[in-house]
Amino acid sequence: xxxxxxxxxxxxxxxxxxxxxxxxxxxxxxxxxxxxxxxxxxxxxxxxxxxxxxxxxxxxxxxxxxxxxxxxxxxxxxxxxxxxxxxxxxxxxxxxxxxxxxxxxxxxxxxxxxxxxxxxxxxxxxxxxxxxxxxxxxxxxxxxxxxxxxxxxxxxxxxxxxxxxxxxxxxxxxxxxxxxxxxxxxxxxxxxxxxxxxxxxxxxxxxxxxxxxxxxxxxxxxxxxxxxxxxxxxxxxxxxxxxxxxxxxxxxxxxxxxxxxxxxxxxxxxxxxxxxxxxxxxxxxxxxxxxxxxxxxxxxxxxxxxxxxxxxxxxxxxxxxxxxxxxxxxxxxxxxxxxxxxxxxxxxxxxxxxxxxxxxxxxxxxxxxxxxxxxxxxxxxxxxxxxxxxxxxxxxxxxxxxxxxxxxxxxxxxxxxxxxxxxxxxxxxxxxxxxxxxxxxxxxxxxxxxxxxxxxxxxxxxxxxxxxxxxxxxxxxxxxxxxxxxxxxxxxxxxxxxxxxxxxxxxxxxxxxxxxxxxxxxxxxxxxxxxxxxxxxxxxxxxxxxxxxxxxxxxxxxxxxxxxxxxxxxxxxxxxxxxxxxxxxxxxxxxxxxxxxxxxxxxxxxxxxxxxxxxxxxxxxxxxxxxxxxxxxxxxxxxxxxxxxxxxxxxxxxxxxxxxxxxxxxxxxxxxxxxxxxxxxxxxxxxxxxxxxxxxxxxxxxxxxxxxxxxxxxxxxxxxxxxxxxxxxxxxxxxxxxxxxxxxxxxxxxxxxxxxxxxxxxxxxxxxxxxxxxxxxxxxxxxxxxxxxxxxxxxxxxxxxxxxxxxxxxxxxxxxxxxxxxxxxxxxxxxxxxxxxxxxxxxxxxxxxxxxxxxxxxxxxxxxxxxxxxxxxxxxxxxxxxxxxxxxxxxxxxxxxxxxxxxxxxxxxxxxxxxxxxxx
Numbered sequence: 001x002x003x004x005x006x007x008x009x010x011x012x013x014x015x016x017x018x019x020x021x022x023x024x025x026x027x028x029x030x031x032x033x034x035x036x037x038x039x040x041x042x043x044x045x046x047x048x049x050x051x052x053x054x055x056x057x058x059x060x061x062x063x064x065x066x067x068x069x070x071x072x073x074x075x076x077x078x079x080x081x082x083x084x085x086x087x088x089x090x091x092x093x094x095x096x097x098x099x100x101x102x103x104x105x106x107x108x109x110x111x112x113x114x115x116x117x118x119x120x121x122x123x124x125x126x127x128x129x130x131x132x133x134x135x136x137x138x139x140x141x142x143x144x145x146x147x148x149x150x151x152x153x154x155x156x157x158x159x160x161x162x163x164x165x166x167x168x169x170x171x172x173x174x175x176x177x178x179x180x181x182x183x184x185x186x187x188x189x190x191x192x193x194x195x196x197x198x199x200x201x202x203x204x205x206x207x208x209x210x211x212x213x214x215x216x217x218x219x220x221x222x223x224x225x226x227x228x229x230x231x232x233x234x235x236x237x238x239x240x241x242x243x244x245x246x247x248x249x250x251x252x253x254x255x256x257x258x259x260x261x262x263x264x265x266x267x268x269x270x271x272x273x274x275x276x277x278x279x280x281x282x283x284x285x286x287x288x289x290x291x292x293x294x295x296x297x298x299x300x301x302x303x304x305x306x307x308x309x310x311x312x313x314x315x316x317x318x319x320x321x322x323x324x325x326x327x328x329x330x331x332x333x334x335x336x337x338x339x340x341x342x343x344x345x346x347x348x349x350x351x352x353x354x355x356x357x358x359x360x361x362x363x364x365x366x367x368x369x370x371x372x373x374x375x376x377x378x379x380x381x382x383x384x385x386x387x388x389x390x391x392x393x394x395x396x397x398x399x400x401x402x403x404x405x406x407x408x409x410x411x412x413x414x415x416x417x418x419x420x421x422x423x424x425x426x427x428x429x430x431x432x433x434x435x436x437x438x439x440x441x442x443x444x445x446x447x448x449x450x451x452x453x454x455x456x457x458x459x460x461x462x463x464x465x466x467x468x469x470x471x472x473x474x475x476x477x478x479x480x481x482x483x484x485x486x487x488x489x490x491x492x493x494x495x496x497x498x499x500x501x502x503x504x505x506x507x508x509x510x511x512x513x514x515x516x517x518x519x520x521x522x523x524x525x526x527x528x529x530x531x532x533x534x535x536x537x538x539x540x541x542x543x544x545x546x547x548x549x550x551x552x553x554x555x556x557x558x559x560x561x562x563x564x565x566x567x568x569x570x571x572x573x574x575x576x577x578x579x580x581x582x583x584x585x586x587x588x589x590x591x592x593x594x595x596x597x598x599x600x601x602x603x604x605x606x607x608x609x610x611x612x613x614x615x616x617x618x619x620x621x622x623x624x625x626x627x628x629x630x631x632x633x634x635x636x637x638x639x640x641x642x643x644x645x646x647x648x649x650x651x652x653x654x655x656x657x658x659x660x661x662x663x664x665x666x667x668x669x670x671x672x673x674x675x676x677x678x679x680x681x682x683x684x685x686x687x688x689x690x691x692x693x694x695x696x697x698x699x700x701x702x703x704x705x706x707x708x709x710x711x712x713x714x715x716x717x718x719x720x721x722x723x724x725x726x727x728x729x730x731x732x733x734x735x736x737x738x739x740x741x742x743x744x745x746x747x748x749x750x751x752x753x754x755x756x757x758x759x760x761x762x763x764x765x766x767x768x769x770x771x772x773x774x775x776x777x778x779x780x781x782x783x784x785x786x787x788x789x790x791x792x793x794x795x796x797x798x799x800x801x802x803x804x805x806x807x808x809x810x811x812x813x814x815x816x817x818x819x820x821x822x823x824x825x826x827x828x829x830x831x832x833x834x835x836x837x838x839x840x841x842x843x844x845x846x847x848x849x850x851x852x853x854x855x856x857x858x859x860x861x862x863x864x865x866x867x868x869x870x871x872x873x874x875x876x877x878x879x880x881x882x883x884x885x886x887x888x889x890x891x892x893x894x895x896x897x898x899x900x901x902x903x904x905x906x907x908x909x910x911x912x913x914x915x916x917x918x919x920x
Contacts, residue, residue: 019187022188022191026191027075027195038075042065045064047879049061058822062887077884082191082194082195084914085160089160112668114232117675134678138674139249141252143614144647154216160194207263207274210257211256211274221660224660225664230398234246256410262415268471268478278406278410285403286400291354297376299388302326306383307375309378320358405490410490412479412493419507420436420503420504422473422507429463430458448507448510452528473511476514495536496534498540500546502550504536508534509534512531530564533567539616540584544580544595548599548603569609571609573611578757581753585768600639613639614645615631615647628646631673634804651913682799686796689798689800692790696801699773699776703772703776706772716829716835720833721748726909729906729909730758764823770811770815771840773851805854812851820840848860885905
C-alpha cells in the first residue's frame with residue numbers, strides 16, 4: 001500500500017483501535033483481567049499458527065484450547081465475535097468517508113456511480129433522449145429473500161447501527177472536548193449493551209419474523225433513499241432546468257412470505273399477514289410524512305396564490321379549525337391524512353397513530369393518493385414556490401408511486417413437483433385423467449392446453465383433496481383476493497423452481513385459471529387474459545441447457561403465445577446460480593448460465609417476445625455472489641436490455657442496506673450497471689467475445705469432470721463433508737424458517753445450496769467458489785502449450801471471464817488451508833481424511849498457480865487493495881474463532897451435552913460469518 005493510501009486509511013485504524021479498546025475495557029470490566037489476557041494469548045498463538053503452521057504451534061494451540069473451561073470458552077468466543085462485528089462497522093463508515101472525500105475533492109466520478117455511467121454512455125455516442133427512453137422502459141428490482149444466512153438478530157443490528165451513527169458524528173463534526181467525551185461514553189454504553197445482549201436466537205425464526213425483519217430495511221433505507229435516487233436521476237436528465245419525469249421503474253421486491261419451495265410454513269394465512277404487515281408499514285410512513293408536510297407548509301392564502309385544484313382540495317377538507325382557515329396546504333393535507341387513515345383501517349384493520357380531524361372516504365388506489373399530492377406540488381410550482389415542492393413532497397409522491405399500498409411486490413414460488421402433484425389430483429378427482437403424472441410430456445402438454453382453453457373449472461368445494469393440494473389452491477385463491485385488495489402490483493409473479501419442461505409452466509397456468517387469475521378466451525375472436533407472470537426457474541446444469549429449447553417450445557404453442565401477448569409480450573426467466581454451482585461447480589455453473597442467457601436472447605428475439613432475466617444470486621461467490629456492478633456488466637451482450645431482477649439474500653441484505661448511505665450507493669450501482677450494460681457494448685469493446693467461447697467450452701468440460709469426480713464420485717465424500725464442516729450444527733441454528741434439506745436425506749443432491757456453501761465457508765475452504773479451475777486450466781495448457789497468452793487476453797478483454805476470475809481471487813484470498821486442515825482432523829476415518837484433503841489441497845495449489853499466472857499477479861487481490869487490507873485486519877480475530885469452533889465441535893460430537901457448547905458453536909458460526917461478510 002502506498003504512503004498516500006496508508007494515510008487515507010489512518011481514520012479507519014483509529015476507529016478500529018477505539019472500538020477495540022472499548023471492547024477490551026468491557027471484557028476486563030465484565031469478565032476480569034484473566035479472560036482479557038486469555039483472549040490476547042489465543043489471538044497471538046493463532047497469528048503464529050497462520051504465519052508458521054508448524055506442528056509445535058498446532059500442538060500449543062490445541063493445548064491452549066483444550067484447557068479452556070466452558071465458561072472461559074463462551075467469553076473468548078463472544079469477544080472475538082464482537083470485535084469482528086465492530087470492525088465491520090468501522091469499515092463501512094470508512095467506505096462512506098472515502099467516497100465523500102472523493103466527491104468533495106471533485107475527483108473523477110467513481111465506477112458504479114450515475115455520473116460515471118452517464119459519462120460512459122454519452123462517450124459511446126448515446127444521446128440523452130435515448131438514455132431517457134431507456135429509463136422509461138426500464139425495470140430494476142432487487143428482490144429480498146429470507147434465505148437463512150443472516151445470523152444476526154435485529155436487536156444486535158440496531159445497536160450496531162447506533163454505533164455507526166456515533167462514528168459518523170465524530171467524522172463529520174468538529175466536537176468540543178465535552179461533546180467528544182459524551183460520544184465516547186455513549187459508544188462505551190453501546191458496546192456494553194452488545195456484550196450483555198444475547199447473540200443468538202433461542203428459537204427458530206417464524207416466517208412472520210422474517211417478514212418484519214425485511215420491512216425494517218424499508219424504514220432504514222428504502223423509504224428515504226430510493227426517492228432520493230429517483231430525484232438524482234431526474235435532475236441528471238434535466239433539460240433547461242426542468243427535471244425529466246420518470247415512471248417508477250425501480251422497485252424493491254420480496255420473496256419473504258411468498259416463497260413456499262421447501263418451506264411448509266408459508267401458507268395462505270401467512271401470505272395474507274405478509275401483505276397486511278407490508279401495507280401497514282407503507283401507510284404508517286405516508287402518514288408520518290404527511291404530518292411532517294403539514295409542519296413545513298403553513299403557507300397563508302393572505303400572502304400567496306393557489307391553483308384552482310388546490311383550492312378545491314382545501315375546500316373539500318374536513319378540517320374546520322379557524323386557526324388554519326387561511327392555510328390551504330395544511331387544510332388539504334389534513335384531508336389527505338383523513339382519507340389515508342380511513343384507507344388503512346379499511347384495508348389492514350388498523351388505526352392510524354394520530355387521529356384524523358374527521359372521518360373521510362378511503363382512497364380507492366395509491367394512484368389517487370399520488371394525484372392529490374401532485375395537486376399540492378403543481379400549485380406550489382405554478383405560484384413561485386417550486387423549491388418547496390422539490391423536497392419532502394417530491395420524495396413522498398415518488399414513494400407512493402413506488403411502494404403503493406402494498407410496499408413491495410411479493411413473488412410466489414413453489415417447486416414444479418408440487419404443482420404437478422396438485423394438478424394430477426385435480427384432474428383425477430374431476431374424472432379428467434386418472435394418472436396425469438404417468439403421461440409423457442407431449443400428452444401432458446396437450447391435456448393442459450385443452451383444459452386451459454375451457455372455462456370449466458376442475459376444482460370443486462365438495463371434493464376432498466389432499467392437504468398439499470388444499471394448501472396450493474388456498475395460496476392461489478388468497479392471491480386473487482389480495483390483488484383485489486392491495487392492487488395487482490402486490491402479487492405479480494409466480495416462480496416455478498426446478499423447471500425442466502413446458503408442462504411445468506402450463507401446470508401453473510392451470511392453477512391460476514382455477515383461482516380466476518387466468519381467464520380463458522370467451523367467445524369468437526376473444527383472447528385469454530393472464531393476470532400474473534409465469535416465471536420458469538432453471539437451476540441445475542441440465543436445466544440451464546434446456547432453458548432455450550423449453551422456451552422455444554412453449555412460444556410455439558398458440559395458447560401460451562396469446563397469454564404472453566396479454567402480458568405485453570414480455571416474459572421473465574429466472575436463472576439459478578446456487579443449485580447449478582452445487583450441481584456442476586463454479587466454472588461450469590458460470591459458463592452454463594452465460595450460455596443459457598445467449599440462447600434465451602436468441603429464442604426470444606425470434607419469437608418477438610421481450611426477455612427479462614431474473615438472476616437468483618446468493619451472497620457468496622459459490623452461490624453467484626460478488627460485486628453487483630461487475631456481475632451485471634459481465635452479462636452477454638443483449639441480455640440486460642434495460643430490465644433486470646436480482647435476488648438479495650441472507651446477510652448480504654444487512655451489509656448492503658442496513659446503513660442508508662451504503663444502501664443508497666448499492667441502489668445507485670444497480671441502476672448505473674443496468675444502463676451501461678443496456679446502452680454500451682461492454683462485452684466486445686476490445687475484441688469479439690465469441691472467439692473465446694471454444695476455450696471456455698473446454699475449460700468448463702474439464703472443470704465439471706474434476707468437480708463431479710470429487711463431490712459425487714468419490715466414495716465417502718459425503719461423510720467427509722459432514723464431518724469436516726459444521727453442517728449439522730448450521731442446520732440447527734435458528735437463522736431462518738426453512739429446513740436445511742428439501743428431503744429427509746443425507747445426499748448432497750437433496751441438500752439446499754445455502755448450507756452447502758455456508759458450511760464450506762465456515763471451515764475456510766470455500767470449495768464451491770473455486771474447485772476444478774486448476775485442473776481445467778492445467779489440462780487445457782497441456783493440450784495447448786502456448787495457450788497462456790490466450791487466457792491472459794481473455795482475462796483482460798472479456799468482462800465475463802474477468803469477473804469470474806476476480807470473484808475466484810476473492811474467494812481464494814479468504815481460504816486458509818492450515819485452518820481447514822484442523823477441521824479435517826474431525827473426520828473419524830484417517831484414510832478418508834487424508835485422501836480427500838490431499839486432493840483438495842493439490843487442487844487449491846494448482847488453482848492458485850494458474851489464476852495468478854492468468855492475472856499476471858504475484859498474490860491474491862493485487863488489484864483490490866481495500867479488500868486485501870480488510871482481510872489482513874480481520875483475520876487475526878477470525879482465525880481464533882475457527883480454532884475455537886473446531887474444539888467445540890470436537891467436544892459436542894464426543895457426547896458433551898452442556899447447552900453452552902452448542903451455544904458456543906453457534907456464536908462462532910455467527911462470528912466467522914461476520915468476519916467473511918459474504919459467506920452464504
